[in-house]
Amino acid sequence: MSSTTRGFVGRHTAAERDPRLPPGQYDARHDFPVLSAEVTPELAPADWSFRIDGLVDRPRSWSWDQARALPRERYDGPIHCVTSWSKLSTDFTGVSLDAFLAEAGPRAGATHAVAFSHTGYTTNLALADLTGGRAWIAFDFEGEPLTPAHGGPARLLVPHLYFWKSVKWIAGLRLLDHDEPGFWEVNGYHHRGDPWAEERYSGD
Amino acid sequence: MTDSIPAGPVNLPPIPAFAAPGRAAPSLRGSVDWQSATVVEVRRETPNAVTVRLALPVWHAHVAGQHYMLRLTAADGYTAQRHYSVASAPDDEGHIEFTVDRMPGGEVSGFVHDVARPGDTLEVRGPLGGFFAWPGDRPVLLVAGGSGLVPLMAMVRHRRRRALTVPLRLVACARTPQDLLYAAELAPLPGEEHTVLYSRAAPPGYPHPVGRLAADTLAPHAAAAVADERYEVFVCGSTGFAEHAGRLLTAAGVPTTRIRVERFG
Numbered sequence A: 001m002s003s004t005t006r007g008f009v010g011r012h013t014a015a016e017r018d019p020r021l022p023p024g025q026y027d028a029r030h031d032f033p034v035l036s037a038e039v040t041p042e043l044a045p046a047d048w049s050f051r052i053d054g055l056v057d058r059p060r061s062w063s064w065d066q067a068r069a070l071p072r073e074r075y076d077g078p079i080h081c082v083t084s085w086s087k088l089s090t091d092f093t094g095v096s097l098d099a100f101l102a103e104a105g106p107r108a109g110a111t112h113a114v115a116f117s118h119t120g121y122t123t124n125l126a127l128a129d130l131t132g133g134r135a136w137i138a139f140d141f142e143g144e145p146l147t148p149a150h151g152g153p154a155r156l157l158v159p160h161l162y163f164w165k166s167v168k169w170i171a172g173l174r175l176l177d178h179d180e181p182g183f184w185e186v187n188g189y190h191h192r193g194d195p196w197a198e199e200r201y202s203g204d
Numbered sequence B: 001m002t003d004s005i006p007a008g009p010v011n012l013p014p015i016p017a018f019a020a021p022g023r024a025a026p027s028l029r030g031s032v033d034w035q036s037a038t039v040v041e042v043r044r045e046t047p048n049a050v051t052v053r054l055a056l057p058v059w060h061a062h063v064a065g066q067h068y069m070l071r072l073t074a075a076d077g078y079t080a081q082r083h084y085s086v087a088s089a090p091d092d093e094g095h096i097e098f099t100v101d102r103m104p105g106g107e108v109s110g111f112v113h114d115v116a117r118p119g120d121t122l123e124v125r126g127p128l129g130g131f132f133a134w135p136g137d138r139p140v141l142l143v144a145g146g147s148g149l150v151p152l153m154a155m156v157r158h159r160r161r162r163a164l165t166v167p168l169r170l171v172a173c174a175r176t177p178q179d180l181l182y183a184a185e186l187a188p189l190p191g192e193e194h195t196v197l198y199s200r201a202a203p204p205g206y207p208h209p210v211g212r213l214a215a216d217t218l219a220p221h222a223a224a225a226v227a228d229e230r231y232e233v234f235v236c237g238s239t240g241f242a243e244h245a246g247r248l249l250t251a252a253g254v255p256t257t258r259i260r261v262e263r264f265g
């Protein structure tokens, strides 16, 4: 385990540490840092679309208006970035992925998905991490449209995994019968990314 | 990497391609294991930045641009961890250098500035990140804002240490001359073009306007990167700086697929 660093006194004592913070994370409070490896694209809602294909019975795509017509939900819980910041309360509004998946009809053999952005960023997720009310396509943050730097007009939101899984500028999901590592995962990051298990890098 | 995604059972439309490939094969062991590094030197770079030189018991050469995680542990077991880019060249075997800006009230940067001294041991893991990395194989344009110069300086140092001849362009933005990191090394060598810009105050008669990075100033560098498609562009700095520089570069015609961005938060 970790050894004591001479002279280091943290901002908090271990006992004061908020139990909602996964190991190794700190509370960024009002900050919402931006992390992405790309130039932020300027994507108008009219140019945005979301599709689900691969191992589904009814592959289809939704326009901005079609996606926005689905029932809205709110997520106000924590998010966790692999670079160590967490935000303990947020306020995202969007549509549950369950609603999209119900229309596409995943096949029995579908176990994983590649989520991809309009810029070609990809990440892999187990289908079980995308269903059961734990993943959304989010449009708004704190009552305002998501800014481009934060993935606007729409991003994937999978808050129980590290935030690199929550693909910005989301374009679609491809359902597969196996796990297929995405952009960060081939660059040394963990395939699942559970913050509570501290699954940051491959091998963690 | 997207071409590895199988087409699936029916004919599927292609997933949009993210053309910029990863540059560094991730070192799996290095990514995973924490090790206790020894501080061998703490040197002041500017009033707001210090460089910490660490000796590593386990050496995994990084690729210029990569970073490490630094973890501090208090006596009661409380830990804080942050990422720091490697400033030194990969050939500086057994050693890495971080250059850390003091953040007001910063938990980890404050410790590095006020407490760390030679002989201390600090826990690190790395090298990390396989995308913001330059092995020295292609011409590069480096665009730095403030401490965003740190990983880009590793690239400059790598090129010099290996005597590489591949062209390198550097645009470094600092608040004032006294805030400029590594000033003594920022004189271009053959094959290098440098432009240093100041956002708050510049010496009298300085050839570039004081203020935000301007399209005109970036233009000759962007034009070189547009003209030679082997060029890769690395942008590093605060989110505000990275967003601004990214917009200027794309407006100047640099394809986004050749721009790699690292945001320090």
Ligand SMILES: Cc1cc2nc3c(=O)[nH]c(=O)nc-3n(C[C@H](O)[C@H](O)[C@H](O)COP(=O)(O)OP(=O)(O)OC[C@H]3O[C@@H](n4cnc5c(N)ncnc54)[C@H](O)[C@@H]3O)c2cc1C
Pocket (backbone or CB within 6 Å): A011, A027, A028, A029, A083, B067, B082, B083, B084, B085, B086, B098, B099, B100, B101, B102, B103, B104, B105, B106, B107, B108, B109, B110, B147, B150, B151, B262, B263, B264, B265
């Ligand atoms: C890939 C990567 C590479 C990086 N490379 C470098 C580098 O080479 N050099 C470098 O200097 N930095 C680098 N950074 C940034 C670095 O990781 C840290 O974010 C930075 O040093 C600040 O950490 P800190 O602990 O000092 O500040 P923090 O304690 O995290 O605080 C940051 C700011 O928020 C305020 N704040 C946040 N929470 C609280 C709170 N609870 N109470 C009071 N104030 C609060 C602080 O006042 C401070 O101004 C890099 C970041 C990334 C992601």
